Amino acid sequence: MSTTETYSHIQEIITKQFADKVFNFQETYGMLSFEAPKELNLEVLGFLTNHPELGFAFMTDLCAVHFPDKKGAELQVVYHMHNLEKNVRIRFKVSTAIEDPTVASAAILYPTANWMERETYDFFGVIFTGHPNLKRILNVDEMTYFPLRKEFPLEDQTRIDKDDEMFGRGGNLLTQSLQN
């Protein structure tokens, strides 16, 4: 069976189970991806894992993406699933509003999700409800923000010894301090 046929078959099985609750089936960069409402994430993941024909029992990655312009769906959590027997991969996404960034934790289904959810919380502030130990994993515990959200510039904002003019973004530390 060719990849396209495999993917259309997978799509068929999933839509049969969830009907119009799953949407946005796409085949980007040769991998099938689809979305579902965040309330259904564990149900869909469980179905992908336990269905005898699908068998996506291995979670290779879990991460988040921040889309500041998508109102009401700013944060998107992406699950990468892998069928080890047939070597087929699939992406599954759920979106949530940034004001209420709660998504049910998949750590019960896959132990590997434990640390990856902690990392996603660390960088994007997605709160995984039901996670056994949701705290920062890579950044310092004292950090007060989520650095990979788009509103935070890359540079360390606490630095005062840098002259912006030298970095081609206007402003001069000396003149600024004189004005203040």
Add this chain to the structure above:
Amino acid sequence: MRPVRFNVHPKQADIKDNIALVEMPDGTTGEGYFATSFESVVGLARKNSMWPLPFATSCCGIEFMATMASHYDLARFGSERVGFSPRQCDLLMVMGTIAKKMAPVLRQVYLQMAEPRWVIAVGACASSGGIFDTYSVLQGIDQVIPVDVYVPGCPPRPEAIIDGVLRIQDLIHAEGLRRRNSDHYKALLGTYGIQ
């Protein structure tokens, strides 16, 4: 011997008048005795038998390995014994990017060293954060511990690291015996929250 470009002008070993000795400090000398100040003797001894503690986290550490090995041979300058225990070392050599999460570890290593202790920041990252102007990287180790000598470069060549060590030697040589007990020094450590 087949001549290759390395041995077309073979050099004879010349050790006559060619052995480096430290210069004698100022003092009074006579038949069978030499008198000088205790301070200068201690400075001389410390300077020429430094134990460095490498704290290497990235590419500057690789340059240090070259510095330490036979080609550049840091041992020529009395730093024969590179120690890996902060309790016994005199010179903390911080080489590489220090992430903010590693800052408390670095500070702990510094605190475990006994006085007198010196610190050298090797490379752009240890000195200023370098190219890593980002949320996760400490913008220079002097934010958490006092630094004596900064070696610029990204990474610096072994010659530059050796030069930094020699500048440390100059500091050690010139340092007064009571400096570490002075109020000025205590105030300096106080700015880092170190008692």
